[in-house]
Amino acid sequence: MTENFKLRIFTEPQQGATYDDLLRVAKHAEATGYDAFFRSDHYLKMGSVTGEPGPTDAWVTLAGLARETSRLRLGTLMTAGTFRLPGPLAIAVAQVDQMSGGRIELGLGSGWYEEEHTAYGIPFPSLKERFDRYAEQLEIITGLWATPPGEHFRFDGEHYQLADSPALPKPVQRPRPPVLIGGLGKKRTPELAARYADEFNLPFIDVDTAAAQFERVGEACRAIGRDAGEIVRSAALVLCVGKDEQDIARRAEAIGRDVEELRLNGLAGTPAEAVDKIGTWRERTGITRLYLQVLDLSDLDHLDLVASEVAPQL
Structure with missing residues (x-):
């Protein structure tokens, strides 16, 4: 891949995948030059698929991949703040960062999928409370990692209180693993990104909506005196690239999607079409x-095609 633009693989294993499935894709992504392997953090399938054999835990998965890969960046889009207490999550991510030799990135969101909470007995507060907790979680996790060795961390919030925490273990990456934030909220999301994000990600939206939200993040950065250029901008799009129309149609059918809809809303078409669309996103x-x-x-041939015919043109 080119140094200034990175293609990353993003998987949705709650739709039906084992750890071995994910390991096979991650190793292939590493061998073919992709920059990173990310996965969702969900416990319940979406849509008409069966979801069998059932979900895999995001951070257990990434711990395994940390030992089975050597170069790939590894992370989540996005870990739900409702799933884990912030202190134990900071410990888990720091440990997996150590296990990977410093290749972990934490995508963290407030949590949104109510049905998976109901299915597995996870509390699902109101949107306001989830977001209030999310803001505290970001402050706690980044604060624990930033606490100098030998010092202690305290936090007295509305939802979480930490007293005399040794703030251990420390991640390998200093000052911390990159923190990814995303979403379309017009006020609080950009404000949190300005304070905490190393990367801001927008998944599955159109380029005009994305440009407007990135500008809101930039405005929030300027409001607190932060250089907006410090925050990496990224997007996520469903992939359906083929060498010809027959190939494209076959891949669209395999994932139950319409080709023209994917051309409009995803990264779909021939390699040349994919390069053009990526160019539009980069420019806008x-x-x-x-x-x-x-x-x-x-x-896996899908990954090979993009690596050989799209990536070199970026």
Whole structure:
């Protein structure tokens, strides 16, 4: 891949994938030059698929991949703040960062999918409370990692209180693993990104909506005196690229999507079409990373095609 623009693989294993499936894709992504392997953090399938054999835990998965890969960046889009207490999450991510030799990135969101909470007995507060907790979680996790060795961390919030925490273990990456934030909220989301984000990600939206939201993040940065250029801009699009129309149609059918809809809303078409669309996104939004949502994890030739015929033209 080119140094200034990164293609990353993004998977949705709650739709039906084992750890071995994810390991196979991650190793292939590493071998073919992709920059990173990311996965969603969900416990319940979406849509008409069966979801069998059932969900895999995001951070257990990434711990395994940390030991089975050597170069790939690894992370989540996005870990739900409702799933884990912030202190234990900071410990888990720091440990996996150590296990990977410093290749972990934490995408963190407030949580949104109510049905998975109901299915597995996870509390699902109101949107306001989820976002209030999310703001505290970001402050706690980044604060624990930033606490100098030998010092202690305290936090007295509305939802979380930490007293005399040794703030251990420390991640390998200093001052911390990159923190990814995303979403279309017009006020609080940009404000939190300005304070905490190393990368701001927008998944599955059109380029005009993305450009407007990136500008809101920039405005929030300027409001607190932060250089907006410090925050990496990225997007995620579903992948459906083929060498010809027959190939494209076959891949669209395999994931239950319409070709023309994918051409409009995803990264679909021939390699030349994909290059053109990425160029439009780069020009209009300033993204430097694109997460390719791979929904058919058995189709490794799909990754090969993009690596050989799209990436070199970026």
